[in-house]
Amino acid sequence: MNRIAIIGAGGWGTALAQLMAAKGKAVSLWGFEKPLVEELRASRENTPFLPGIRLDDAVNVTADMAEAVSGAELVLVVPPSKGMRGVAAALAQTGVQAPLVSLTKGIEQGSGLRMSEILRQSLPDVEIAVLSGPSHAEEVARAMPTAVVLGCPDDALALKIQTTLMSPAFRIYTSPDVAGIEFGGALKNIFAIGAGLSDGLGFGDNSKAALVTRSLVELTDIGRALGGKKKTFRGLSGIGDLMVTCFSRHSRNRSVGERIGRGETLEQVVASMCMTAEGVPAALSAYECARKHHLETPILDGIHGVLYHGMSARDMLAQLLARQPKPESRIKDALIKLKGAIFSPRR
Amino acid sequence: MNRIAIIGAGGWGTALAQLMAAKGKAVSLWGFEKPLVEELRASRENTPFLPGIRLDDAVNVTADMAEAVSGAELVLVVPPSKGMRGVAAALAQTGVQAPLVSLTKGIEQGSGLRMSEILRQSLPDVEIAVLSGPSHAEEVARAMPTAVVLGCPDDALALKIQTTLMSPAFRIYTSPDVAGIEFGGALKNIFAIGAGLSDGLGFGDNSKAALVTRSLVELTDIGRALGGKKKTFRGLSGIGDLMVTCFSRHSRNRSVGERIGRGETLEQVVASMCMTAEGVPAALSAYECARKHHLETPILDGIHGVLYHGMSARDMLAQLLARQPKPESRIKDALIKLKGAIFSPRR
Secondary structure (H helix, E strand, C coil), rough: CEEEEEEECCHHHHHHHHHHHHCCCCCEECCCCCCHHHHHHCCCCCCCCCCECCCCCCCEECCCCCHHCCCCCCEEEECCHHHHHHHHHHHHHCCCCCCCEEECCCCCCCCEHHHHHHHHHHHCCEEEEEEECCCCCHHCCCCEEEEEEEECHHHHHHCCCCCCCCCCEEEEEECCHHHHHHHHHHHHHHHHHHHHHHHHHCHHHHHHHHHHHHHHHHHHHHHHCCCCCHHHHHHHHEEEEEEEECCCCCHHHHHHHHHHHHCCCHHHHHHHHCCCCCHHHHHHHHHHHHHHCCCCHHHHHHHHHCCCCCCCCCHHHHHHHCCCCCCCCHHHHHHHHHCCCCCCCCC | CCCEEECCCHHHHHHHHHHHHHHCCCCEEECCHHHHHHHHHHEEEEEEEEEEECHHHHHCCCHHHHHHHCCCCCCEECCCCCHHHHHHHHHHHHHHCEEEEEEECCCCCCCCEEHHHHHHHCCCCCEEEECCCCHHHHHHCCCCEEEEEEECCCCCHHHHHHHCEEEEEEEEEEEEEEEHHHHEEEHHHHHHHHHHHHCCCCCCCCHHHHHHHHHHHHHHHHHHHCCCCCCHHHCCHHHHHHHHHCCCCCCCHHHHHHHCCCCCCHHHHHHHHCCCCCCCHHHHHHHHHHCCCCCHHHHHHHHHHHHCCCCCCHHHHHHCCCCCCCCHHHHHHHHHHCCCCCCCCCC
């Protein structure tokens, strides 16, 4: 696979273009916004989304999707989640036959569909894989060591894509659990908002560690209910991505939570950001999923309450983290109710 | 339990004294170093170990262990791990009958014993529990929300200790898995050194997330081989403590790794620290344990090699994180060899 199309010229798409160009691939990078595409062609720097990285001259930047995918042997699809349905329809229009890899982390609002499922609806006959894991775009563009997971049900195709994308600093594991990989990537953004709320309130590492530990339990419960495999959530695309998103200064979703924790409203935060914080819409979708599957998800519920129902971050975290001492039997009951809770109650 | 003795006047011991004083308990805090005890009595501030916190006037600070434990209904034992055997012998000399809780995170070098096992050898007839989890002393002293796990095989005693120690900002879960809790606390310090090596080399969050994800697998494998329960390593005292230690700027063990990654020697780093980095001796003990149980522990082996055999941090991490692309079958073999690896190889 020597001709690669990349659909989406945000930070991740641009970093992938750089990664593939460094491997000597023929790369086309498609961007939705014409002014961005023009600037990127002219200056070779994606100033809003990946500042400080000079894009390889060999990368063909275009706003014409048919041109981008023409002759491509592999198509990496990485728009914001809310743009995925439009991209899927546009890709179908091009008549593309090459395998697709979705790298977008999100769940469609309303439908609850994963990104690869949206692609599948428009492109029923094309092979579709996914790739996720702890992978800040800037670090990938700077060739810092990164390990990710490629989800693909077809072994032979997985090997081809792995060989195509892998480099010394970009290591790829493979797994057949497409759903688990996609849910890990989408759900961790929600819990990163929760970790940010804790930061914004001035709480410390102890609080955040407790919150993230319990977030992993909820993430796993939700992901399994939706068809993911337990062990996937213990790997790079689950716990690996969750912890880095919750503890990194660079995480957009954590930062949304931090600003809300400091007193801004969701509207103020979203209005001031040029990039998408995928956890914000994902919290709605995940909350709907959790209700549908009758899951107990106190952290998700709290984040949903803060984002969409004016709940105070302090009240939410106080409830979760600092409950009053209770008789052991009541703690036990509470633990039993939290199915799959961190610790089994004492016998 | 209203009279509490605390054995060890480091940061954690002092924070616990503060926590218990805030609950209105009668607290005695024993320190090994007489000058520190004198200064703490006079200034009420533990300048070397917990600067900026004024110790409650009601706390009795003493260098006399018999005085400290006299009349105590609960004894919290929190010396550095290398001081535990001496403390155990001294406690036995006092004839103490009250239950003990060990809060020290470490494994004894040579014997491979857990801290509670060392106490047990000197005090065969006293009840012994353990407490661990993500709990930076300074944050506990400042009443920031913290959640920890009390390991105690006796239900009734666990409830009494839980009630005694718990406060709105210091939440305690209970578990009967004493060994798992102690191994989680001891082993995470080793892997935090590894995370620090990555930081010191200037690697980013992607690298660290991959490293910590795989560290959890090794930690769990070692801990289970030594008698801990799998689910304990998934909880606060396992993954919770591991991730905060690996990602926090405040972690001593991470900081040791960071300095070595930047080029200092272990001797230089240790000589300049007033506090104990428990991961340094624990790496020796854990390495011995891993060999004894025939475990595959590439990250532990690398950290052990860097600390004790002059291996370069860059070589170690390059081997772990940025292997060259390989034919799929060899990746598969490598994954199968890594028992319990992050992702199962593709079928």
